[in-house]
Amino acid sequence: MAKVSALVVDDAPFIRDLIKKALRSHFPGLQIEEAVNGSKARQLLARTSFDLILCDWEMPEMSGLELLEWFRGQPGQQKTPFIMVTSRGDRDNVVQAIQAGVSDYVGKPFSNEQLISKVSKALHRVGKLELLRSRPVQTSVGHAQESVSALLGSRRSSAPATTARPGAGAQEDHREVQLRSPVRAQLRLAEVQLPCVIRRLSLRDAQLLVRRNERLPSLFESAVLDMEQGDEDAVVRINGYLHALSALEDRLESEWVLVTIRFVDQDPAKLESLSLLIAAAG
Structure with missing residues (x-):
C-alpha cells in the first residue's frame, strides 16, 4: 500500500514534537519527517516528495514564506498541501501567504482538534485521507512511551537558553x-x-x-x-x-x-x- 508522508518544519523542537504527537495519534499510518528550518526543509524537498507540509513562518536561515515561494516554483508542486502553522495572524501576513500559494493556515497556539481538522481537509482534497483511513490502526504502549520520552527530552534540551545571538555572550x-x-x-x-x-x-x-x-x-x-x-x-x-x-x-x-x-x-x-x-x- 502506498505510504502517505508529511514534513514538519519548525525551529522549535517542542512545537515539532506537539505536531508529530497529534499527527501520530490521529493518523497512525502517516510517515513523518522533520526539519529545523526552511533551509533544511528545502534540502529535503529537493530530493524527496511529501504529501503534506506543515511549516512555521518565522525561522532562521530561511522563513516559511520563502520556503513556500520556492516550493510552489518547483515542477509539479502547485497542489501539494502546504499549511502554515504560525503566530503571525495579521491580515497582511495571511494575504502574503495566500498570494504565495499557501493551502491553509493554523494559528499558534493551536489545539489538537484545530490542527487535525486542517490536516484532514488538506489530505482529503488530494485524495490521501482515504489511504490513511484504510490502513489498520495499531496501538502501541511502547510508541506512546516513546512519544512522551521525546517530549520530555525536548523540554530538557530546550530549558537552558543557550541559543547564541550575534554579539551576545x-x-x-x-x-x-x-x-x-x-x-x-x-x-x-x-x-x-x-x-x-x-x-x-x-x-x-x-x-x-x-x-x-x-x-x-x-x-x-x-x-x-x-x-x-x-x-x-x-x-x-x-x-x-x-x-x-x-x-x-x-x-x-x-x-x-x-x-x-x-x-x-x-x-x-x-x-x-x-x-x-x-x-x-x-
Missing part, C-alpha cells in the same frame, strides 16, 4: 530582569486570549500575572506571548508552553494566578527583539 543569554514597572501583554492560548502583566522576563521564560477566569491555562499547553515593544505597532511574539502555574495568594479564592511560560523560539531575530525588550525593562 552566554552570560547575557541567562540574564533575568525583575521588572521595575510590570509590562502589560497578552497570553494567547488555543481557544482564549488572556490579558496579563509580565513580572519577570528573560530570554528563557517569563512570569506572568493572569486574572483567574473560566478558562485557566494548563501545564505544557502551547501558548504565544504578545509583548509591546516601544511604539504601539511593534509587537514581540514569542512561542512557548506553560511551564508552571500557581495561585498568587495562599487561599482558595485567589483572584490572580502566576503563570510561567517557557519560550521555545530559536529564531535569532526574535531573540534579538526579546533582548532589546529586556534591556529596556531593566
Whole structure:
C-alpha cells in the first residue's frame, strides 16, 4: 500500500514534537519527517516528495514564506498541501501567504482538534485521507512511551537558553530582569486570549500575572506571548508552553494566578527583539 508522508518544519523542537504527537495519534499510518528550518526543509524537498507540509513562518536561515515561494516554483508542486502553522495572524501576513500559494493556515497556539481538522481537509482534497483511513490502526504502549520520552527530552534540551545571538555572550543569554514597572501583554492560548502583566522576563521564560477566569491555562499547553515593544505597532511574539502555574495568594479564592511560560523560539531575530525588550525593562 502506498505510504502517505508529511514534513514538519519548525525551529522549535517542542512545537515539532506537539505536531508529530497529534499527527501520530490521529493518523497512525502517516510517515513523518522533520526539519529545523526552511533551509533544511528545502534540502529535503529537493530530493524527496511529501504529501503534506506543515511549516512555521518565522525561522532562521530561511522563513516559511520563502520556503513556500520556492516550493510552489518547483515542477509539479502547485497542489501539494502546504499549511502554515504560525503566530503571525495579521491580515497582511495571511494575504502574503495566500498570494504565495499557501493551502491553509493554523494559528499558534493551536489545539489538537484545530490542527487535525486542517490536516484532514488538506489530505482529503488530494485524495490521501482515504489511504490513511484504510490502513489498520495499531496501538502501541511502547510508541506512546516513546512519544512522551521525546517530549520530555525536548523540554530538557530546550530549558537552558543557550541559543547564541550575534554579539551576545552566554552570560547575557541567562540574564533575568525583575521588572521595575510590570509590562502589560497578552497570553494567547488555543481557544482564549488572556490579558496579563509580565513580572519577570528573560530570554528563557517569563512570569506572568493572569486574572483567574473560566478558562485557566494548563501545564505544557502551547501558548504565544504578545509583548509591546516601544511604539504601539511593534509587537514581540514569542512561542512557548506553560511551564508552571500557581495561585498568587495562599487561599482558595485567589483572584490572580502566576503563570510561567517557557519560550521555545530559536529564531535569532526574535531573540534579538526579546533582548532589546529586556534591556529596556531593566
